Amino acid sequence: MQKYVTISVLKEVKELLEKDRGNSDWSEYLLRLYNEVKELRARLALEELRRLLSDEELDEILKSSKEFRERFRLR
Numbered sequence: 001m002q003k004y005v006t007i008s009v010l011k012e013v014k015e016l017l018e019k020d021r022g023n024s025d026w027s028e029y030l031l032r033l034y035n036e037v038k039e040l041r042a043r044l045a046l047e048e049l050r051r052l053l054s055d056e057e058l059d060e061i062l063k064s065s066k067e068f069r070e071r072f073r074l075r
Contacts (some may be wrong), residue, residue: 049061
């Protein structure tokens with residue numbers, strides 16, 4: 001059985017979110033918002049890295065990350 005909780009928010013916030021969520025239930029809607037924000041933050045972070053680092057530096061980071069994942073083992 002799934003458990004539900006109550007989240008207190010300002011009435012104006014709830015009214016705004018209710019208009020946006022349409023026919024979605026609250027759990028589905030909030031998870032969608034969460035995933036969209038998470039994806040946006042990742043894209044913005046990548047854009048910032050691209051702005052700060054050269055193509056060669058980014059390639060080296062990707063190569064290093066790939067090698068780490070391939071070699072990483074839990075003991």
